[in-house]
Amino acid sequence: MQRCVLGGAESALRAFRSAAKTSARTVRYDAFADRHIGPSRLEKQQMLDFLGFTTLDELTNTNVPNQIKLDREMNLPQAADEYSMLRELKKISELNKVYRSYIGMGYYDTIVPAVILRNITQNIGWISQYTPYQAEISQGRLESLLNFQTMVLLDPFLHPQNVDVAKTRSDPIGVELGTLNFDSGSIDKDVAAVVIQYPDTEGRIRNLEQLIAKAHEQGVSVY
Structure with a gap:
């Protein structure tokens, strides 16, 4: 039997009380998840209280059918901060061997200076439907x-x-x-x-x- 909980005044009161007990969010600015992926721990707890659950696992087990659940822990490494990730990616990229390209037909690697890229290649005038002034x-x-x-x-x-x-x-x-x-x-x-x-x-x-x-x-x- 599926459990269905409707929020009401009592649930809202529990959520309000839990806000005082749950510490405020501590943001790690070098972590992608903290900057871009919400909600915070405080917001999660408030939503769980409002729905009548104590943990995310309880919420998941109540609403997700057993036949589509993974019956084992995922073998994932610990999350890395962005600095460590970029440093690791740099090490991997240094394994690449860059050769001179002879593919021809206009396909070749180029380095475009930022000032040219911004003012010429990305100039909105190239894709505007309007002709220049002096109509x-x-x-x-x-x-x-x-x-x-x-x-x-x-x-x-x-x-x-x-x-x-x-x-x-x-x-x-x-x-x-x-x-x-x-x-x-x-x-x-x-x-x-x-x-x-x-x-x-x-x-x-x-x-x-x-x-x-x-x-x-x-x-x-x-x-």
């Missing part, structure tokens, strides 16, 4: 690009994942994508922008000076 200039430029220049040429050696992103972003707004011809270097006036991979997806470093100069002569943006 007349910005909107006029966007309209001219949309109405008169709707072709974007992609480097044939652009990283595949970048090509997929360009396709995803261009299809809904009707921007046509083309492949840049490095041999001829010709760029039509209908082209709005050229996207170049440097170094390319195969790791080659090409001389792009003339190509970029031709693009700028046509008023084409180069990325």
Whole structure:
């Protein structure tokens, strides 16, 4: 038979009296549980008194079916403070062997200075739906690009994942994508922008000076 206890005036009185008997919470600021996981020992006792139980085990045994209980103690080490944990993790990380990566295709480890990370990479302006201030200039430029220049040429050696992103972003707004011809270097006036991979997806470093100069002569943006 399941036990059901409803709190009332008597239970509330017991909880109030227990508050005077239970010591206040002592917080260990170097312990994750004390800072982030409640309630305190005092709050636990007040809740138990209100429900009519004396211990958490009694509360658990009353409400949790025996068939889903673990019939043995868990083999867990003592909890560690955060300083000890970080020190242990540092020791483990020192076992790693860092090798030079040759995976290519834009996947490589980088160290981004905090000032660049905060002001450029995490700049809210990159994900805002609004164009910059001086709205007349910005909107006029966007309209001219949309109405008169709707072709974007992609480097044939652009990283595949970048090509997929360009396709995803261009299809809904009707921007046509083309492949840049490095041999001829010709760029039509209908082209709005050229996207170049440097170094390319195969790791080659090409001389792009003339190509970029031709693009700028046509008023084409180069990325």
